[in-house]
Amino acid sequence: MSPQEQINGLTDQLNYYNHQYYQNSVSEVDDFTFDRMLEQLTALEAQYPEFKRPDSPTNRVGGGISKEFATVYHRFPMLSLGNTYSEAELVEFDNRVRRGLDGQTFEYVCELKFDGVALSMTYENGVLVQGATRGDGVRGDDITANIRTIRTLPLRVSDRMGQSPEASTPVPALFEVRGEGFLPIAEFERINKEREDIGEPLLANPRNAASGTFKQQDSRIVAQRRLDCYLYSFLADEEVFKTHEESLIALKGWGFNVSPTWRKCADIREVMQFINDWDTKRFELPLATDGIVIKVNSYAQQRELGYTAKSPRWAIAFKYKAMAASTTLNHVTYQVGRTGAVTPVANLTPVLLAGTVVKRASLHNANEIERLGVQLGDTVFVEKGGEIIPKVTGVDLTKRTDAVRPIIYPTNCPACQTPLVRMEDERGGVQAHFYCPNEKGCPPQRQARFEHFIQRRAMNIESLGEGKIELLIERGLVQSPADLYELTTEKLLGLEKTYPATSSLPDDGSGRSPAEEPGKARTVKFGQKTVDNILKAVERSREQPFTNVLFALGIRYVGATTAEKLVDYFGTMDALMAAPLEVLITVPEVGPRIAQSVAKWFADPDNRDYVERLRAAGLQFVGERKVVEVRSDRLTGKTFLYTGTFANFSREQLEAEIAAHGGKLVSGVSKKLNFLIVGENAGPSKVSKAESLNVPMISEDEFMAMLT
Numbered sequence: 061m062s063p064q065e066q067i068n069g070l071t072d073q074l075n076y077y078n079h080q081y082y083q084n085s086v087s088e089v090d091d092f093t094f095d096r097m098l099e100q101l102t103a104l105e106a107q108y109p110e111f112k113r114p115d116s117p118t119n120r121v122g123g124g125i126s127k128e129f130a131t132v133y134h135r136f137p138m139l140s141l142g143n144t145y146s147e148a149e150l151v152e153f154d155n156r157v158r159r160g161l162d163g164q165t166f167e168y169v170c171e172l173k174f175d176g177v178a179l180s181m182t183y184e185n186g187v188l189v190q191g192a193t194r195g196d197g198v199r200g201d202d203i204t205a206n207i208r209t210i211r212t213l214p215l216r217v218s219d220r221m222g223q224s225p226e227a228s229t230p231v232p233a234l235f236e237v238r239g240e241g242f243l244p245i246a247e248f249e250r251i252n253k254e255r256e257d258i259g260e261p262l263l264a265n266p267r268n269a270a271s272g273t274f275k276q277q278d279s280r281i282v283a284q285r286r287l288d289c290y291l292y293s294f295l296a297d298e299e300v301f302k303t304h305e306e307s308l309i310a311l312k313g314w315g316f317n318v319s320p321t322w323r324k325c326a327d328i329r330e331v332m333q334f335i336n337d338w339d340t341k342r343f344e345l346p347l348a349t350d351g352i353v354i355k356v357n358s359y360a361q362q363r364e365l366g367y368t369a370k371s372p373r374w375a376i377a378f379k380y381k382a383m384a385a386s387t388t389l390n391h392v393t394y395q396v397g398r399t400g401a402v403t404p405v406a407n408l409t410p411v412l413l414a415g416t417v418v419k420r421a422s423l424h425n426a427n428e429i430e431r432l433g434v435q436l437g438d439t440v441f442v443e444k445g446g447e448i449i450p451k452v453t454g455v456d457l458t459k460r461t462d463a464v465r466p467i468i469y470p471t472n473c474p475a476c477q478t479p480l481v482r483m484e485d486e487r488g489g490v491q492a493h494f495y496c497p498n499e500k501g502c503p504p505q506r507q508a509r510f511e512h513f514i515q516r517r518a519m520n521i522e523s524l525g526e527g528k529i530e531l532l533i534e535r536g537l538v539q540s541p542a543d544l545y546e547l548t549t550e551k552l553l554g555l556e557k558t559y560p561a562t563s564s565l566p567d568d569g570s571g572r573s574p575a576e577e578p579g580k581a582r583t584v585k586f587g588q589k590t591v592d593n594i595l596k597a598v599e600r601s602r603e604q605p606f607t608n609v610l611f612a613l614g615i616r617y618v619g620a621t622t623a624e625k626l627v628d629y630f631g632t633m634d635a636l637m638a639a640p641l642e643v644l645i646t647v648p649e650v651g652p653r654i655a656q657s658v659a660k661w662f663a664d665p666d667n668r669d670y671v672e673r674l675r676a677a678g679l680q681f682v683g684e685r686k687v688v689e690v691r692s693d694r695l696t697g698k699t700f701l702y703t704g705t706f707a708n709f710s711r712e713q714l715e716a717e718i719a720a721h722g723g724k725l726v727s728g729v730s731k732k733l734n735f736l737i738v739g740e741n742a743g744p745s746k747v748s749k750a751e752s753l754n755v756p757m758i759s760e761d762e763f764m765a766m767l768t
């Protein structure tokens with residue numbers, strides 16, 4: 061391949077990865093591979109400048125702006141950071157700084173490099189007026205509404221509010237703060253557990269999840285995910301602080317969330333020490349980190365050092381290589397998840413990785429096995445990244461022997477032998493996972509249905525957790541959650557089983573990724589007190605509101621929030637069961653995918669029997685209806701969005717009115733929107749977006765005229 065072809069190839073490929081990473085929140089390769097390719101391109105371009113393309117990723121900040129949000133221009137460009145994986149290059153950086161500062165003394169501030177999304181927040185007279193993404197560095201997306209959902213981000217700051225004595229610096233009239241928006245790991249795992257429970261595909265890692273969340277059009281969805289933000293930079297027209305350190309202290313004093321992990325370092329040796337200190341300790345932090353950011357402390361010196369087109373010369377990111385180890389893949393087991401998804405798990409010769417012994421690692425799905433080209437007996441690389449569960453990331457082909465055997469993916473469910481199927485994904489392709497379609501009879505799926513049913517947000521019978529359900533199913537005491545309402549003291553008292561010490565519980569096919577917990581022997585026992593607690597909880601569950609009951613049914617894609625919307629709209633189980641698909645689709649925030657899933661579920665006679673048994677058991681089938689009766693079909697097939705306030709309607713009333721006439725409320729301005737209803741104090745971004753997309757805008761009066 062000629063150098064020009066190489067440059068072209070790398071440019072196209074890196075631009076594509078950048079697009080996937082920043083626009084679609086997907087990493088198709090790991091960061092190390094990406095950075096190595098970028099380095100290769102930089103070197104080639106230096107050697108053959110004549111072939112360097114104007115769209116080269118080497119002279120641009122990686123992100124872009126999207127059509128879904130209004131565009132904002134940054135008052136100060138938002139740059140990237142130079143990065144390195146090696147200590148030798150860090151020493152070179154230190155030498156460059158030293159030369160650039162001509163022998164002056166200087167200090168560094170080291171911070172953790174948080175792995176999320178760069179955010180910029182502008183405050184005017186102490187009030188948060190704008191929040192934006194980095195975008196291409198010059199222009200970003202206006203995501204103010206989403207950023208406002210971050211609970212730790214002050215919407216208003218004042219120097220008097222600060223609790224610390226350092227907060228004495230007055231708050232400037234206009235300033236900008238920057239930080240990293242992220243999903244705490246615990247929150248990431250909570251969301252994935254919920255998604256797994258209702259059959260939504262899992263989010264890949266906390267960074268991509270955070271990035272995807274900030275780009276949601278509906279800030280109500282954003283608010284349900286508890287995003288957080290660590291602030292690491294302050295900017296204003298006038299000089300407020302002399303050093304970065306001072307700004308961090310003041311930001312904290314003004315009530316911003318500044319991670320306490322930063323430290324001032326006198327020289328590069330102390331920096332190295334800081335890097336070593338956090339090498340594995342960073343896994344104890346509540347969020348994903350991928351390195352250390354090293355910044356020259358003095359602002360005057362920062363100005364002296366200046367910037368390249370892409371990044372400051374006074375800062376660098378040291379990135380940790382993902383924690384990797386190599387070991388042998390002995391065999392693959394397959395777990396069946398709550399919704400029938402089959403997950404292959406690598407069983408490894410135990411190996412030490414980032415302070416824990418790893419015996420099992422995720423192989424994700426059949427596509428991943430194919431992509432890795434891995435075989436049984438291979439030496440594989442196992443990595444621990446931002447996530448808790450290690451994963452197999454590659455094969456050491458230099459160690460492959462003749463003894464390797466191909467991995468034969470099962471064609472039948474490992475739990476119930478039903479032939480596996482692949483389903484279509486939302487874009488019409490096939491999903492990466494194979495599924496066991498035997499929803500009713502497959503033991504792990506059946507058990508998962510019970511676990512779903514008893515959880516707090518459903519029927520709240522959690523005293524039945526931890527092995528008790530398994531035992532009841534095994535003894536034939538329950539087959540369907542409706543049977544729980546026929547349990548008696550006589551049936552339960554004295555039941556007992558000891559689960560052996562190894563893997564019988566973790567291997568229950570629950571589909572949860574393989575944790576590293578050692579399996580201890582456990583005894584499940586139904587003594588008098590346990591039995592009383594269970595029966596009491598079952599009794600109390602009869603009072604759980606209809607929303608919980610509907611969620612408890614375990615209809616695919618119907619999470620707790622969707623259940624609420626359905627109850628608001630229909631009010632009763634009977635009305636919901638009678639609703640044809642066309643009506644289900646008109647429910648606010650219920651799209652065709654959910655509507656179809658609901659209709660299909662209620663069309664199944666077994667499911668209807670199940671519902672009748674729950675009714676007979678006395679569960680709540682009536683909720684509070686918040687949507688008025690459908691009064692006409694004048695708005696049928698039309699979509700609406702409103703902005704501002706109205707003379708004749710509250711927001712809720714307006715939403716109800718749209719629904720009552722068959723219209724559908726949508727959450728963002730797009731080409732598909734039929735009408736934007738514009739009231740007093742309308743939001744400028746919605747209006748200008750509607751203008752640019754030629755979406756008709758109507759007044760309150762015009763809207764009312766449509767109803768008669």
Ligand SMILES: NC(=O)c1ccc[n+]([C@@H]2O[C@H](COP(=O)([O-])OP(=O)(O)OC[C@H]3O[C@@H](n4cnc5c(N)ncnc54)[C@H](O)[C@@H]3O)[C@@H](O)[C@H]2O)c1
Binds near residue numbers: 086143173177179
């Ligand atoms: N895997 C892929 O497909 C893919 C694609 C594109 C980019 N990437 C990764 O993204 C990197 C490029 O992204 P980038 O331009 O955002 O650079 P970067 O993420 O390496 O560094 C700059 C960013 O670091 C963040 N940051 C975190 N903590 C910080 C702190 N304490 N102080 C200052 N900034 C802090 C900020 O968001 C800032 O914008 C690449 O090096 C690559 O590793 C990966």
Ligand SMILES: [Zn+2]
Binds near residue numbers: 396473474475478503
């Ligand atoms: Zn099965």
